[in-house]
Amino acid sequence: MSAYDDLIAHQKDTQALSEVMGRLGWDQETMMPRGAADQRAEEMAAMESVLHARRTDPRVGDWLDRAEASGDVARANLRLIRREYDRATKVPADLAKALAKATSRAQGIWAEARANEDVAAFLPTLAEILRLRREEAAAIAGDADPYDALLQDYEPGITGAELEALFSRMRPRLVDLRGRVLSSGYNPEPLKGHFPEAAQLALSAELAAVFGYDFDRGRIDKAVHPFSSGSGHDARITTRVDESEPFGCLYSTIHEVGHACYELNIDDAYLLTILGGGVSMGVHESQSRSYENQMGRSRAFTGWLFGKMTETFGNLNVKDADAFHAAVNRVQSGYIRTEADEVHYNLHILLRFDLERALITGDLQVADLEAAWNDRFAADFGVAVDKPSNGMLQDVHWSVGLFGYFPTYTLGNVYAGCLFKTLREDLPHVDAQMAKGDLSGATGWMAQNLQTHGGLYEPGEVVERAARAPVSEAPLLDYLDAKFGAIYGV
């Protein structure tokens, strides 16, 4: 066996074990009995220490030094394994353990603080998580930018400065569009009615199939916060149900189907290698977002969905397919990121990006975070935050140490814009297909041009290859202007 073969054989078990870890996470959110929580924490910690030991195994360093790569796939394998090894070995084991422990505890403290609207109860914990993550960033980055170091966990290759420039270009056009829409005088009616759980779940499964989800290699369950989990031949999704509001269920499903199809459509040759998963959070989000928004919320598809939902639920109390399309794409001021429409969504991300970057660089102190959040929210959204659960306590991310994750949501939207522009050029009849409930053209294009590559290319590169153009915010902003311009007549 060559050093390369030894390395890949070792990596295969590491990948298999990290799939197991993912399945435990899935089970925890969907199936686990409540009383098993403490025991599960021990099980996860034991798995984590097995994975950490494998990732920092000195033999990996030795194999990497001696391995010779021939061909793109081998080069990509070595590049990604090297990156994982360097990151893992730079972080002292004690620090990794302290972080795992602190974040696992912090999630409960955050949830309680949010329920009690008690920022003060969360701040010491947040400060501790932040301290540990800054220490980790310093261990990885040395003298380089600590926020950039954290970004690499989610979007390899990107820098905070690049994101700042991108977001600064986006902000004026988003603010302008928001202003025009909200002052248009048109306020679409939401759906009214009772939408039984069983019917929502049945339609949800039908939509999943329509968007190409393979139930032979996945399944749908309910979860409080929908997520997708797993890769290779076992990529599961979850959804949620509110019987007074069906879009939450249906569009969560389509969103998670986008994530899962990305994993399921990766070339089988990469199965249980480090190339066998989605390449970054941003590219992942480009798939879930384009399935949900560019496809699922298009005028073409909502026309078909209007018929389907009327069939399923009876009278929806909207007058026609145009009114239904407007209801699906209703723009409304609101505090909560996860409930935001396409116009507001990125403004939420821009706010979080600036604040978390300042926290990591040390320009903002935890004690000043609430005021900074509320000031910025008032400036960008024109509304004062009424309570912490509608403000800085709304997202779980920071409590579990996810600094550097938020910007990938907007990056995903930007990537989706680029990809869909080219998809539309390649598939001139895509609207006619989607209007008949046929998503095979659009999802097939994504599978062939992007999803199949897994981790073979870097995030920006795989998007640029598929879109055949440099990454730019323009296609997304043009799409938003055109879409909401049409609905709101602005």
Add this chain to the structure above:
Amino acid sequence: MSAYDDLIAHQKDTQALSEVMGRLGWDQETMMPRGAADQRAEEMAAMESVLHARRTDPRVGDWLDRAEASGDVARANLRLIRREYDRATKVPADLAKALAKATSRAQGIWAEARANEDVAAFLPTLAEILRLRREEAAAIAGDADPYDALLQDYEPGITGAELEALFSRMRPRLVDLRGRVLSSGYNPEPLKGHFPEAAQLALSAELAAVFGYDFDRGRIDKAVHPFSSGSGHDARITTRVDESEPFGCLYSTIHEVGHACYELNIDDAYLLTILGGGVSMGVHESQSRSYENQMGRSRAFTGWLFGKMTETFGNLNVKDADAFHAAVNRVQSGYIRTEADEVHYNLHILLRFDLERALITGDLQVADLEAAWNDRFAADFGVAVDKPSNGMLQDVHWSVGLFGYFPTYTLGNVYAGCLFKTLREDLPHVDAQMAKGDLSGATGWMAQNLQTHGGLYEPGEVVERAARAPVSEAPLLDYLDAKFGAIYGV
């Protein structure tokens, strides 16, 4: 840290990882998408090799040599860890991995062969599994009896010779009872009707609670073959539903509740130690069997269940509680072990024990297995096997390498006989309680006298402590004679 403390700390992660392995098995039977089977085999193999490496870690041998035990618990920990270490270090890692992989694949091949009634399609796989298990037995046992070596995985301390002697004493009385019952001229009517799935599952959950199952640390799902899985604070069960026959569902549930309650009622002090699980398959089966049979199929409890089922399903088409009790305990010739009544059940086990022992010792070849099975079945059950799925292809066990497992079912019945005899002496009013649907006395006795000890004592010892008498087949056979004598008037 002392050597003992180091050892226990190491063992804790090993136990946690083996819980994870168990959860993967549960997922495979209940939730896993079909298309994920090959990937799951890789995941299980990777976990197995992690567990194997931990169990054979030379530091464990060193700690065991240096550890000083004070007190029963520490002594039991060292005894069981030593046993696990000795077994694991005797089996080459490659062989362990090959077995894990082969058995995971073999299960599918067996299922297909059974569906197609195609013995020939299964034989090469069975031969391969047998070859690997014999190799393993030889590695463990050296010159000693290979079947005895395999028995230790399921019932530590027992030998094939002891089982042969026990079973030889049982056989004449079982054959005699069977003859008397079948020639009694009484043939109780089974239930007739349609028993909707939802109602069966709801009653199933109610029965689980009645028998003391803690849903905060467990859950019930459907599976083709009911099983229980997990220990500590996460012990799950499964059941099956046939809408034309409700007892399969209800008594499978009670049976699995017996297994799960054993795990859940072990002293919390043993959590994530090697003492924190049921001590043997036989003792485990003593719990599931006594819950199912001595409690669940007693005249007292079936009286209560008759009312409950009439409430749930309406008219059951049996004339009274006595006829219902006879329907629950109907004795019938039949091919299938898992459908066998209490009179026939042990005869099934005796057959399998003799055949599998001969396979392992080499006295029987795989090619001759079908003929041997069919001859023995005709001799013991008075009927010719009509098709392989009613004969040697009926059980999954051998396909997954479980040689030495079958006898623990009958051993469990024997233990249950001993335990329940003493339980009845200690709880003179137990029938009056069970007749009201109150199982707390009987299950509480089991929890306090047996379940709480986990792996603290050896299997025979823990039964003898609880029963305050040596293990003997007499109480079981007396119980069967009395019960079926009363129902059939023989």
